[in-house]
Amino acid sequence: MTSVPQRKRPRSYWNTPTSDLPRGSRGVPVLVPSDNQQPQFVALRRLACAGTTAAIAAAATNPVEVIRVRFQLESAATRPPSVYDFALRLARDEGLVRGLMQPGVSAWMASMGVAFRPTARTDHRIPGASGVSTPATAFAAGLSTGALTNSLACPFFNVKALQQSAPSSSSSLAASLALVSRSAGWAGHYRGVSALFVRGGALSAGQLGGYDAAKRAVRANGLAEGAGTHVLCSLLAAGCAAVLSLPPDIVLNRYQGAPAVGAHYSSVGDCASQLVRREGVLSLWRGLGPQYAKLAPIFLMTLPLYEQLRRLAGLGYLR
Template sequence: MSNSPSPSTADRLIAIPAGICSGATKLLVGHPFDTVKVRMQTEGAHGRFKGPLDCLMSTVRGEGLRALYRGATPPLIGWTLMDSTQLVTLTNLRLLLQSNHPSTPLSTAEHALAGTGAGFVVSFVATPIELLKAKLQVQYNAKGSLAGAEYTGPIDLAQKLVRNHGVTALWHGLGPCLLFRSFFWALWGSYDIYSKFLLKRGYSESATAFLAGGLAANTFWTISYPADVIKNRMMAQKDPGRGAKASDWRYPSIRSCASQILRAEGMKGFYRGFVPCFLRSFPTNGAAILVFETISSAGKTYFNK
């Protein structure tokens, strides 16, 4: 009798290392773009940058190339945790919809439903990671110096937030994070559509994974970007200090944040930083999904020997 795990168990097992490698790929390829995006989002209409290119050049000129990877430590750990959580959840939800038979095809709507569920679950892991990342990314220090910086790193930042507001402060921004990741239906639903389209036209599985992943990411960000702006504004806002009431925060709620952006900047405010995000999303997510699919495929082949 074979000791190999069942196909559904193999899918679940291989999703863990595949998700970890996917997250590491995102950091390597995408973090500089993400830093520009977050700085553009949080500066507002009358901030210090004229546009994405000016933000990039100003950051490098004033703070050095290393500044593009500022706040990278939380996602270095975080994106591996986030992608493994998201992709393991996605895999399990797909298997649930397939009644634990991985060969059963899913409809596009079912892929979208699994994506929504994965987005909801990963939000609880993503919120503290993205909170620390956003606050660190908007610290402006010459040539990477920490002189005068409010936070010397993610641990110092986490300690100060917990000291001021308790451990729940690390989940400040969970609401907008859930709102943003509820759009994962668009990512995984469109990925299914693009994959089928490309495979029918003779593209290899690797090329399909990269191209469909990049196109799906562009689709997702086009739809979800305003929610990401709200999320990052709320996460990056200055901590008013210990004992602060809700009214002491610049953006105490999703509604107030959206209202302030709309009133001060119009609809354009919800798409500040969109260009670097859009440019980043194709190679970053295409590469990450290619890595996930490649490792998943190799793992399934190994388990099924």
């Protein structure tokens, strides 16, 4: 009786002996993508990594986002002098869950999911003229994808701003979207899209450009890539993104949250000009601390988590 020859599977991460895998810091195997992996499965794993990262990060950082939005909207004459005192007042008056954890969390998850997935995909960044990826090409990749995806997610960002502007808002994402449709029509879902376009581009450009530059600096100093270096690079990227994104972010929150606080602006430009005229140019960077406090946890959740999920999925670290 002749034996049937066994079909040999293509060599890939999933059937590669651990001893043959490249080693990172502390001798831990580094999972790298293989040429034999099917493109559709690679895309699905990227999608799963990005979606999981966005959902976890949105749920964990929503209280900070609520504090930041409410702090920016409230008049300087009535709010406490420090963000800490303001957060304590919110928790005391409206409750930890209803006041800080619940408002806008579903819209925040949806908007982050839409915006983060394509931006995360730009690990294959726009090549420079020399065909080599640089911090400048990473900046350009973040600027383009961030502007586009944040604009597409404008309905979710709009609902998030409305829910987080009102005290103890408990309406669902679907109910809030329907309310916007009834009150302002289809155009109401894209209220402030121009500011979101600028904010999204600036935020993603600072994220990718800053993260790429930080990773290159870490490698240049001989540090092995791993979770610790990803945390350090995320903190530096958050600083870049906070400075670049804060001015359009303040204008966007003021404009989108105007109906909830009884204010009226004829356009995004009118909102920005009134803000600068009444409160000065430096008002565009008011709340830089809260902005960094908002972005740093998000970046600490998203970038290192995404890197590790990619490693576990056999996709390798971002290059």
